[in-house]
Structure formats: C-alpha cells, structure tokens
Amino acid sequence: MYDLNAQQKKAVECKNDLLIVAGAGTGKTKTIVSKISYYIEQGLLLPHQVLATTFTNKAAQEMKHRIESNIGPHASLIAIGTFHKLCLKIVQDNEELLNMSKVQVLPYEDQLALLKSIVRHMQYKSLKPSHLLEVLQRAKEKDVFDNLTVDELNILDIYQNRLKSMNALDFADLLSKTILLWENYPSVLDRYREQYKLICVDEYQDINEAQHRWIKLLSCETNQLCCVGDPDQAIYSFRGSDIKYILQFNEEFVGSEKIVLEQNYRSTDKIISSSNSLIRYNRKRIEKNLLPSVFSDRYVDVFVGMNAKEEYKGICDIIAKDRLINPQSTIAILFRTASQINEIEESLISANIKYSIVGSIQLLDRAEVKDIISYVKFLANPADIISFSRLLQAPKRGIGEATMEKISLADGSTVKEKIINVKDKISSASYEKLLNLIGQLELWAESKDAFPLLMEKVVNESGLFESLDTNRKENIMRWLDSIGEFKDKDEYINYLLWSNIKSDDDNNVQLMTVHAAKGLEFDIVFLPGWEEGVFPHILARANIEEERRLAYVALTRAKSYAVVSYVQSRMQYGKYGSVIPSRFIKELGSQSVQFKSFRSKSMTGKKVFHDLFGYGIVEETGMRHAQVLFGNEKKIVELSSISECK
DNA sequence: GTTCATTCCGTTTTT
DNA sequence: CGGAATGAAC
Numbered sequence A: 001m002y003d004l005n006a007q008q009k010k011a012v013e014c015k016n017d018l019l020i021v022a023g024a025g026t027g028k029t030k031t032i033v034s035k036i037s038y039y040i041e042q043g044l045l046l047p048h049q050v051l052a053t054t055f056t057n058k059a060a061q062e063m064k065h066r067i068e069s070n071i072g073p074h075a076s077l078i079a080i081g082t083f084h085k086l087c088l089k090i091v092q093d094n095e096e097l098l099n100m101s102k103v104q105v106l107p108y109e110d111q112l113a114l115l116k117s118i119v120r121h122m123q124y125k126s127l128k129p130s131h132l133l134e135v136l137q138r139a140k141e142k143d144v145f146d147n148l149t150v151d152e153l154n155i156l157d158i159y160q161n162r163l164k165s166m167n168a169l170d171f172a173d174l175l176s177k178t179i180l181l182w183e184n185y186p187s188v189l190d191r192y193r194e195q196y197k198l199i200c201v202d203e204y205q206d207i208n209e210a211q212h213r214w215i216k217l218l219s220c221e222t223n224q225l226c227c228v229g230d231p232d233q234a235i236y237s238f239r240g241s242d243i244k245y246i247l248q249f250n251e252e253f254v255g256s257e258k259i260v261l262e263q264n265y266r267s268t269d270k271i272i273s274s275s276n277s278l279i280r281y282n283r284k285r286i287e288k289n290l291l292p293s294v295f296s297d298r299y300v301d302v303f304v305g306m307n308a309k310e311e312y313k314g315i316c317d318i319i320a321k322d323r324l325i326n327p328q329s330t331i332a333i334l335f336r337t338a339s340q341i342n343e344i345e346e347s348l349i350s351a352n353i354k355y356s357i358v359g360s361i362q363l364l365d366r367a368e369v370k371d372i373i374s375y376v377k378f379l380a381n382p383a384d385i386i387s388f389s390r391l392l393q394a395p396k397r398g399i400g401e402a403t404m405e406k407i408s409l410a411d412g413s414t415v416k417e418k419i420i421n422v423k424d425k426i427s428s429a430s431y432e433k434l435l436n437l438i439g440q441l442e443l444w445a446e447s448k449d450a451f452p453l454l455m456e457k458v459v460n461e462s463g464l465f466e467s468l469d470t471n472r473k474e475n476i477m478r479w480l481d482s483i484g485e486f487k488d489k490d491e492y493i494n495y496l497l498w499s500n501i502k503s504d505d506d507n508n509v510q511l512m513t514v515h516a517a518k519g520l521e522f523d524i525v526f527l528p529g530w531e532e533g534v535f536p537h538i539l540a541r542a543n544i545e546e547e548r549r550l551a552y553v554a555l556t557r558a559k560s561y562a563v564v565s566y567v568q569s570r571m572q573y574g575k576y577g578s579v580i581p582s583r584f585i586k587e588l589g590s591q592s593v594q595f596k597s598f599r600s601k602s603m604t605g606k607k608v609f610h611d612l613f614g615y616g617i618v619e620e621t622g623m624r625h626a627q628v629l630f631g632n633e634k635k636i637v638e639l640s641s642i643s644e645c646k
Numbered sequence B: 001g002t003t004c005a006t007t008c009c010g011t012t013t014t015t
Numbered sequence C: 001c002g003g004a005a006t007g008a009a010c
Helices: A006-013 A028-041 A057-071 A073-077 A083-093 A108-122 A129-142 A150-165 A171-184 A186-195 A209-218 A269-279 A308-325 A339-350 A367-380 A385-391 A401-409 A415-421 A428-446 A451-461 A470-482 A489-498 A538-555 A583-587
Strands: A018-022 A050-054 A079-082 A198-201 A224-229 A257-261 A300-305 A331-335 A355-357 A509-513 A522-527 A558-567 A569-572 A575-578 A593-597 A607-610 A614-621 A625-630 A633-638 A642-644
Touching (some): A006 A257, A028 A198, A050 A083, A057 A073, A057 A079, A079 A083, A083 A209, A108 A129, A108 A385, A129 A150, A129 A171, A129 A209, A171 A186, A198 A209, A269 A538, A269 A583, A308 A331, A367 A385, A367 A489, A385 A401, A401 A415, A415 A428, A428 A451, A451 A489, A522 A538, A538 A583, A607 A625
Parallel strands (some): A018 A224, A018 A257, A050 A079, A198 A224, A300 A593, A331 A522, A355 A509
Antiparallel strands (some): A607 A614, A614 A625, A625 A633
C-alpha cells in the first residue's frame, strides 16, 4: 500500500477525525496523498468529495501531481489549494448572496498603494503605511478591533469602502467573506458540508483564528477531518497563526485520534541529531524526537568568516567543489531576511555559479516591470484606479499627484467616468491629455491582437520603453519574453496572483528566505548569517522560540549536508560592527558538528583574541581546535572561540 | 506640477 | 548602505 510504514498506514486507514503530528521529513505529504488516493481508489469517495488545503500554491501543485500519478487524471476534480484560493472560488460562486460582482483580489502592493493614498489625503502623515497595513490586516484576520486607535479605525473604514467600490477583496477579506457567507446562510454551509466528505488541512500548526473558524464551520458529523502539522515548525505567528490550535485539536474534536510520525527519511543522522539538539532548547513544545534512517560520516559544518565577503566566497568555493563531484545535487542558500539575498549575488556571479532567486523578488519586483503590469491590469479592469495612477507616471506625462488625487476622489466607478466628473477641477490641458490616454487604453483593451503582441505594442506606443535606460529596457524585454505562453491578459493576471515564480532550473543554486523554504528539501543547504541580531533577528527578541523553530526548519531542509556560517564583523548601515555568534550554534550540540574556518591559511603564528583568556599566539591549528599560547599557558581552544588580531 | 539633489532613517518573516 | 521623504529649482 503505497510503500508506507506502520504509522503512516494507520493514518491512511483511520476513519475518524485525525491529527497527524509529523516531524520534518517524515513523509507528511506522502501520507496525505496516500490517504486521499486510497479513499478514491477504494471507491469510498469520489474525487470531488475531497477538499485539501495547503500552505502555498506550490505545495498545492505538488500535491495534485502526486495524487494524479496515483489515481490518474480525475484527480483534477479534487479541491486542492490554499485557504485563500479555495475561499476565492467559494466567494465567486456565491457573489449574489454577498452582494458583489466580478470579484478580484487586491495584491499586496496594491493594498499598500491604496493605504498610502488614503493616509496622505487624510493627513495622518505620522502613520507609516506598511506598518499600518500590517496592523489592519492582523486585526482583520483575528476579527478583533479593540486595540485599534480611532485614526486606524477611521482609515480602515475608508479602506474597506474603497475596496468595495473597486469590487476588490484583500487576503483577509477572502476568509472573512466565506465565514460570513456560511454563518449567515446555513443552507449554503450545508451544501459544502455535504459535498466534502474528507477535509485535509496541511501545515495545521500555522493556521490562524479565521482559518480555524473556517475549519470548525465546515467540519461536521458526516464528514471527516484530517489535519497534519508539526508544532516545532510553526513560523508564521506574525501573520496571526497560533500553535494552540494544533495543541488543542484532540480536546476540540471529540472522538478524534492522533498519530505521531517520527521516522525521518530525508536527512542524515548528523543533521537529525543537531536538529533535535537545537529544538530541545524550546520549552513550549510537545516532546518529540526525529529518528534517522540515513547514516553518514559527513558532519554538519559550522564555518566562521572574517566578514560577509569571505563568508560568501567560502560558500561559493564549497559549491564549486561539490559541482565537480555531484553535478546533479540540489543546493539552496537560505537566509533569515530577504535583503540578505542580494548580497551574495556578486560572489555567485564571479564564481560563475548559476542561481535562481525564489520568492516574489526578481523580475516582477522591478519598478519598470510593475509599470508595464499596471497597463495589463488596467486593460483588464477600467475601474482599477491604482494601476491607472501607476501607468500615468510611466512614462511621465506632466500630470502629477495633485491631479491624480482629485481623480481618485471623484464620483464614478470607472476611471474614465471619474475623469469626466472632475473636468471642472483640473486644468484643461491635463483633461485633454487624460482623455487621450484613456482613448488609447480603450483601443488596446479592445484589440484582437494576441496578448504578447499587444503588450509589445503597448510598451512601444505608450512611450514607456523610450523613457527607460538600457538596463531597464532589458528588463522589459525579458518580461516580454516571459509572457509568450499566455493567451490573454486575464490568464496572465491569474498567473501573477497565484503562482509562485517557478524556479527555472532545479539545478541552479536556489536562494530564498527560510520562510520560503518551508516544505522544501535540498541535498545541500547553506545557512549564512547565524549571528545574534540577524538570526535570531533583533526584532524577534520576544519570540526566541519561534526563531529557534525557524532555525530548525532551515536545518531540516538538508538531506545530505548542512553548512552553517557566521562572521566576526558584519557591515550594517554602512558601518562595520562586531558580531556575536548566534546562540543557536552552540545549541546544535558538539556531537554531530564540526567547526571550521573559511580562512584557507593556517592560523599558526597568528595573534588571536579569546573571550576568556585574552590575547595569545597560535602554535598549531587543527580542523576544529587550535593550540594557543596565552602568556605562559598553553591551551586547546575551539577555532570558533578565537578571532584573529591585526 | 515635475524633477533632481540632499537629507533622513531604519534594522523580519507573507498567502 | 540604500530607499523614502523632503525641499529647491525649473
């Protein structure tokens, strides 16, 4: 039966509500996939009676593929997706009841742009939009507005109204609208309850209040719930996720069972042993131990470098060496923060190592690409004033913020209507320019050209291309190349919304944040920047246990080799500052870890400093330790405990 | 109203 | 250091 171990098999066959506590690499996805496939193959359920939520769209895709390879093409009838995507479908199917039409989702950048324009106009200048957005989103997710200030409530009100006039929902609305629908229309809820006989929830440790309510509403006597998660991998509390839901599962769902998967099939014993050692430092946790199935002589390496340049070069050297021996191995470099990712690019380029950046960064985040995308969005939706205000500035047309603000405050649903209604309040020259532009946009919107060809025209005829420098022109060309496969603008917009950028080549070194690496695995994983303040991050002081879980997630991504590194001096804000190694390094234990230095030269004869013993001269250097003469006293100390002096 | 130069200021994670 | 806000000059 799908080649499962005893515990996994028990989970697959279980007919009650079930919580699977699945440690990293214990075959969590395999178990869900097997369970769904088993129910369908046994004729116990039809594909459309199964609903499965995943954490990312990528995970949904993967799950779909794997079920398909078990049961064949009718797997496509299973409802698999993120909460947000499933909710969007439900909202769209019930638009009349919710008093909406042609609903669209407002992506993050547009939410921010909208807030910015509200804040500026309302003279709440002291409030920072990005911070404000976070506060509002969190309040909406938790459905608790008590601790918002009067100003914030005021802004939220305007924000919601503006969303409504655009027929748009933000991410939090998707869930709350669905909950609203189910709570107000029990007959609708009953329909969903009857349809979905098996409900699977992946990454249950990272659900929030709204998602919890959603699950509670949908689950009932006549259907079966199967939740999978690992409390040690909860890393999204900043988004309102709460570990308490997984901890209380069995009390909450009466008659439910629990199965714990501890047998790890992913990583070597050395990686498992240091991961176990690390996570044991958390106090709030269910005792659980990963058991290795792969044994190896290769230790987890902890490297120290003098500075970031040496660290990144050291990483590149190791990669280059490995590429000669194992050209097929998958390699990732995982960072605590997204901004660290760009720092290593230079080293990778000069070492001639191909890489891909995974996440929302890259081409789509470049300003000029966002500009051209705002044209696409506006062509698809003439009421999209946010896209309009962006494309109005690309290229510059001599119409600025003041005019734009008047337009956005005017009556009318489409931008054209607004412009016509604001005619008297703006200069006649601006008015004429605006109408011309709208006219041109309408022509493009009605054009019968294929989408890529149309966009090429837009790029040229709008004057956008001409206004850019060479570098930016290249990015636009790359973007045009990338849209070749799309039939029309709607298909492309849909793609933008739901697909994480596919890494173009699995053989490239993958660069991403630890958060983005959740659920993935690689043969070799590099973890740079393990320093106090960076990882654990200085702003996460109050939540060290979550940072430690994050470190645990990072380490357990590695199959055969993990390299942790830190530096003695790191540049921040244009200045070098000295650095303390991350507490997580010593928490890896010493049993499965080797301490090394990126410095190729031996330290013999060098003057060094030790925290306890002070200054000394190195007499001999080993792999992990050095013999140092402190005054008259010879001591053996760990390489990581000494630093070289100039 | 727009553009360019100068000053200021902050450290995170994302469907 | 680098992005965002501010202010001065067309």
